Amino acid sequence: MTDHSTLPLPLTALSQAQQQSLVNIVRRAAKAEILPRFRNLSAGQISTKSGPDDLVTEADTQAEKMIARGILRMFPNAMVIGEEAAHARPELRDEAAKAELAFIIDPVDGTWNFAHGLPVFGVILAATRFGRPVFGMLYDAIMDDWITADSETGAMMFGARGPHRRMRTSEGGALGDLSGYLHFYLMDKDVQPKLAETLPDFGRTGALRCSCHEYRMLAQGSVDFCLSGVLNPWDHAAGVLICQRAGGFVRMLDGQDYDISIKQGYLLAAANEDVWNTVAERLRFLKEASS
Incomplete structure (x- = not known):
């Protein structure tokens, strides 16, 4: 495990303009590679990985490639890994944990839902510095809205259909x-x-x-x-x-x-x-x- 005890707290490392560009990359990939395949997959476009409930579809692989290409155009020296690439090369995960700047992609999170026609899936994108998250995005492709945060600002929800709003966790209880x-x-x-x-x-x-x-x-x-x-x-x-x-x-x-x-x-x-x-x-x- 990486020892972070002597490292300074991570900086955001991404400007607001860069964060918006990442959002745009994810939204374009969803529109081009994910949504056209939702409830439109053939049996040959769905396969398994570690077991029968661990699925991968053509939407996963193609969206991951498109998002990765877009990120590397913006950050050619960064490390970019996706779930599907890491499945093929597990060592990428250890390399990402040591990278000064890494981007981590889950192109279709909730693939089982997606493959079975349930509209409970999304795209996850994170940026990390030496393994610690400094930017995160949780994107709902169906509703075209997203929550983002970085290491210096609060979590906000944005969407094409309405005004942005601040996210607040619950007060909890017994x-x-x-x-x-x-x-x-x-x-x-x-x-x-x-x-x-x-x-x-x-x-x-x-x-x-x-x-x-x-x-x-x-x-x-x-x-x-x-x-x-x-x-x-x-x-x-x-x-x-x-x-x-x-x-x-x-x-x-x-x-x-x-x-x-x-x-x-x-x-x-x-x-x-x-x-x-x-x-x-x-x-x-x-x-x-x-x-």
Whole structure:
């Protein structure tokens, strides 16, 4: 794991004009490569990766290529990795964690939903400095709106159909009043029984099979927490920053600050520090199981 203890806090590294150009690249890719294929995929345009529920479609591969090309034209010296490229070359993830400036793309987050005709998918784009997120974008291609944040400004939602607005996480509450996303079936089988015992203690738990929309819901105050045990950076780097800049609190369950070099453990994003502590205390056994 990269030691960040002697590094200065990351700077934004991107101007507002550059951030807007990145937004434009993502929107164009969605219009050209993603939306025309939604509910219009043949069987030959869908394949599996690690298992039957881990899908990749022609929309994923083509959108990733288009977004990567656009970013490299803007930042020829930056490292650019996408989910599909990292699947083919896992070492890219370690290289990105050490890069002074890296861009991480999830071209169709929620591919299972996308491939089955459910309009709960999005595009995630993050920029990192030495593994730490400094810019994030969560884009809803169906509604053509997006939430962005950087390391110096708050999380804002923008859209072609309405005015922009500031994102604020919820105020939280007691454990029995909290709702959130908890990726039960992605957890190790040996912790699932204990995890199942905790579910009645919460107000409501579920999963959208789409990190983009889960983090959007957290940032806009619709849910109180999100717990993840699979730490792919294309799923989390943008959402972590956006949650933090919307007033939330994010750490690994063992207390570490998040960066993309971390590959094991449990990431808890919460509406505020009190909610984080409340949920983390109830799920303390997960920390013990991973230590």
